[in-house]
Amino acid sequence: MRLLQLNYFLNVAVTQNISRSARTLNVSQPSLSRSIHDLEAELGVPLFTRNGHSLALNDAGRRFAIQVRAGLNEVNHAVRDLHRFSEINSNQVTLRFESSTAVLPGLLERLDSELPMIHIHLMQNGFEQDRLHHYDFEFTTKPVFNNRNFHLLKEEIIARFPKAHCKTSDMEVHPEELVKWPLIMTESNPLRDQMTSMLQQAGVTVRPSFVTGDRQTILGLVRAGQGICFMPQYSWAGTDVSGTVAYHFAPQKVFRNIYLSATESTMRLPYRSEIADAIQRYFVDLVAD
Numbered sequence: 001m002r003l004l005q006l007n008y009f010l011n012v013a014v015t016q017n018i019s020r021s022a023r024t025l026n027v028s029q030p031s032l033s034r035s036i037h038d039l040e041a042e043l044g045v046p047l048f049t050r051n052g053h054s055l056a057l058n059d060a061g062r063r064f065a066i067q068v069r070a071g072l073n074e075v076n077h078a079v080r081d082l083h084r085f086s087e088i089n090s091n092q093v094t095l096r097f098e099s100s101t102a103v104l105p106g107l108l109e110r111l112d113s114e115l116p117m118i119h120i121h122l123m124q125n126g127f128e129q130d131r132l133h134h135y136d137f138e139f140t141t142k143p144v145f146n147n148r149n150f151h152l153l154k155e156e157i158i159a160r161f162p163k164a165h166c167k168t169s170d171m172e173v174h175p176e177e178l179v180k181w182p183l184i185m186t187e188s189n190p191l192r193d194q195m196t197s198m199l200q201q202a203g204v205t206v207r208p209s210f211v212t213g214d215r216q217t218i219l220g221l222v223r224a225g226q227g228i229c230f231m232p233q234y235s236w237a238g239t240d241v242s243g244t245v246a247y248h249f250a251p252q253k254v255f256r257n258i259y260l261s262a263t264e265s266t267m268r269l270p271y272r273s274e275i276a277d278a279i280q281r282y283f284v285d286l287v288a289d
Contacts, residue, residue, distance in 0.1 A: 003075065006068050008035050009047070013065050016055050093275055096123040096135040098190050102215060102236045103286060110282045111275065118271055136272065137262045137279070141190045144261040150276055152283040155233035157195065157254040160244040162225045172250040175202035182209035182227030184218050194256060195230045215239045232256065234286055258283075 012021045012032070022029040040046050047061035057065060097104070108120060123135050143149040159173055161181075175198060185208040186192050196206045209227050212218060215236055218229045223243035231239070231246075235258065260279055266272055 003072070005035050005039050006072060008032060009039055010065060010069060010072070012036060012048075012055060013057050013061065018055065091117055091271070092119045092121060093137070093271070094121040094123055094135040096138040098138075098140055101139070102238055103234075103282075106237065106286075107279065107282050111278055114278045115271065115274060118275065136266050136269075137260055137275070140259050140261055141194075141256055143259055147261045147263055148267055150260040150280055152258045152260055152280060153234055153287055154255055154257050155235060156248070157191070157230055157232055157256060159228055159247045159249065160219065160222050160231050160241065161228050161247055162222055163243050163245050165225060166245045171245070171247050173247040174250055175199055175204055178228070179204055184208065184210045184212075184221045184227040184229045186215075186218065187211055187213040191230065191232060191256070195254075198254060219244060237286060 008021070008025060008027075011025055012018065015021045015024065018033050018036075019029055022032045025032065036048070040048075043064075045060045045064075046058060047064060048055040049058045104122075111118060111120060138144065138147075139152075159178070161173075178199065183206065185195075185206075199206050210221060216239060219231075219239055219241055221227060222229050231241075260276060262272065262276065267276070
């Protein structure tokens with residue numbers, strides 16, 4: 001039993017004529033007749049009294065028509081409500097981050113300027129209300145399998161030392177040399193995981209002397225001579241690095257990538273392509289600056 005079949009039944013119940021209903025519904029007369037017969041066969045009850053080309057609802061048909069009409073009204077109401085919900089939520093976009101990021105204020109300002117009709121909701125990895133909580137875009141350091149992934153930037157990870165303690169001029173440091181310095185590190189996030197793994201491979205035991213999620217505090221402690229930290233080249237934009245010196249890792253520099261990831265179904269929703277384009281332009285400008 002299909003919704004279309006029930007709509008056909010209600011139309012014939014009103015016109016009491018197959019030919020007239022067929023013209024109204026823009027279907028062939030034989031097809032409409034077959035649909036009504038199939039419905040009656042499925043129910044096991046005749047719904048019409050037939051008199052030549054005219055049909056009239058019998059008692060069972062009238063009872064069924066009342067209930068079908070009420071049910072279809074509920075379905076139509078549900079469809080209209082869904083469309084209203086979709087229209088409202090098409091303007092609401094959720095961005096999910098592996099960790100909070102210093103580029104976020106500037107990015108939100110850019111999106112508000114270019115796409116003022118969009119309402120941005122933020123979600124931080126690990127703080128979702130449940131595992132199925134919906135998000136539209138994710139900022140991640142690795143491509144997400146089966147998603148559409150947009151490469152936003154490749155940035156170097158550098159070590160920052162207190163300026164007052166730096167006597168060398170080569171501005172390079174080998175990982176094994178870091179055993180001499182206290183490590184001031186971020187709270188658990190992909191950057192810390194990457195650097196911990198790199199140091200462990202170099203034989204350095206990672207025991208942070210201080211851990212905080214505040215980047216200004218991290219750089220302030222380095223400035224005060226309390227240790228060294230690891231800082232990405234671009235995505236800590238706006239952080240005060242005065243009183244510190246950047247050292248590149250040797251013999252190989254260390255890099256990380258940042259991607260914008262979304263499902264194919266998300267990308268088909270209204271405004272999602274425009275949002276992805278605006279985010280990519282923002283990161284291009286970030287690197288250019």
